[in-house]
Amino acid sequence: MKKTAMIFILLIASICLxxxxxLSNDIYNSIEVANLLINLKKDDLQIGFLxxxxxxxxxxxxxxxxxxxxxxxxxGGTVGRSWTAQMKIEANTYGLTPGHYYFDFVISPEKSYSxxxxxxxxxxGNNVLNFSDYERIGDLSTGFTRVYARFQNREIGxxxxxxxxxxxxxPYTIGQTGEEGFFMGAGWMNGFSGFFAFRxxxxxxxxSVFVDPFVIIKTDSAVFGIRAEIIGPVLKGDLLFTGRQVFxxxxx
Numbered sequence: 521m522k523k524t525a526m527i528f529i530l531l532i533a534s535i536c537l538x539x540x541x542x543l544s545n546d547i548y549n550s551i552e553v554a555n556l557l558i559n560l561k562k563d564d565l566q567i568g569f570l571x572x573x574x575x576x577x578x579x580x581x582x583x584x585x586x587x588x589x590x591x592x593x594x595x596g597g598t599v600g601r602s603w604t605a606q607m608k609i610e611a612n613t614y615g616l617t618p619g620h621y622y623f624d625f626v627i628s629p630e631k632s633y634s635x636x637x638x639x640x641x642x643x644x645g646n647n648v649l650n651f652s653d654y655e656r657i658g659d660l661s662t663g664f665t666r667v668y669a670r671f672q673n674r675e676i677g678x679x680x681x682x683x684x685x686x687x688x689x690x691p692y693t694i695g696q697t698g699e700e701g702f703f704m705g706a707g708w709m710n711g712f713s714g715f716f717a718f719r720x721x722x723x724x725x726x727x728s729v730f731v732d733p734f735v736i737i738k739t740d741s742a743v744f745g746i747r748a749e750i751i752g753p754v755l756k757g758d759l760l761f762t763g764r765q766v767f768x769x770x771x772x
Contacts, residue, residue, distance in 0.1 A: 550598075550606075557606075559598045561630075568598030579615075589613045604628040616643050633658025635769075637758070641697055647671050650697045654747070654760060656767055664747050664760055666719070666732070668698035677703060679717060681745070681762060684709025684736065694721075699730075713738050727752025736763075 549560040552570060559566040574592040578585045591611040598604050609623045622637040636655040641648065650668040655661075665680035668690065675690040675698060688705015690698060703717045717734035732747040743763040750757035750770070757770035 555596075557596045557598055559600070559604050561600075561602075564601045566598035566600035566602070566604055568596055568604075570594050570596035587614055602629055617641070631659055633660075646673075648697050650699065654749075654758065656760075660765065660767075662760060662762060662765055662767060666717075666747075668693075668701070670698060675701075677705075678707075679703065679705065679715055679734070681709065681734075681736070684713065684715075686713070686715035688715065709736060709738075711738055724750070724755075725752070727755045 551558045551560070555570050555572065557568045557570045559568075572592070572594045574590065576590040577588050579588040580586075589612060591609070593607070593609050595607045597606065605627045607623075607625045609621075611621045613619045617640070619638070619640040621639075622635075624635040626633055634657050636653070636657070638651070638653045640651045648668075648670045651666075653663070653665045655663040662682055663680065666677070667679075668675070668677045675693055676688070677690060677698075678685065678687045680686070684707060686705045686707030686709075688703055690701045690703050693701030700720050701718070703719075704715070706712070706714050714737040715734065716737070717732055719730060719732040722729040722731065728751050730749045730751070734745050734747070736743040736745075745762045746759065747761075748757075748759040755770070755772045758768070760767045
């Protein structure tokens with residue numbers, strides 16, 4: 521009896537550790553259990569499978585082998601009343617040009633879309649370029665870009681929100697790469713506009729939560745929004761509120 525109970529507990533624990541849940545506003549909900557894929561839609565339950573593969577590359581530094589990059593891909597599909605196909609690609613580079621790249625493609629007769637996330641840092645001497653971009657392309661599209669550059673002790677940058685782009689400077693930053701800081705600038709978004717943002721980092725267990733609230737000020741109105749991202753070994757999530765649209769996803 522005790523052996524049966526222990527086997528049952530280990531089975532449940534292994535399933536929970538292999539489960540990934542994605543929740544998105546008006547997009548789709550899916551659950552991954554090992555190679556089993558379940559899509560939960562409004563009036564449809566779809567079941568299918570995923571193929572997963574990963575690879576790492578290493579560079580020799582003397583007697584040491586240092587990881588230079590890694591990549592993972594998953595391709596799968598589900599069927600029910602309808603069908604859905606999806607592909608995810610995630611890659612990381614290390615060294616003087618550390619970067620993170622994430623691509624998610626979802627295709628179905630009802631709704632198709634793609635999500636892109638790019639984070640890239642480049643070091644050249646005492647100068648730094650830090651670029652991050654979040655894009656959602658489909659029936660509803662949105663995007664958010666942040667650029668930080670330190671050049672000859674000057675900290676400048678830019679923000680982009682959908683069709684608006686703003687250039688300015690960082691009067692206050694934290695860290696070598698300006699990952700946190702206050703930005704103020706001006707640009708164009710359906711007219712001349714001012715733009716202010718403050719990106720900060722919060723620790724949530726083994727994960728980091730980056731919160732970037734912003735305000736766009738025009739002559740006759742002001743628009744408030746927020747961009748947030750959870751980065752961790754298990755828990756990951758994205759939030760983008762533009763003042764009119766909300767996009768949210770989480771996986772663990």
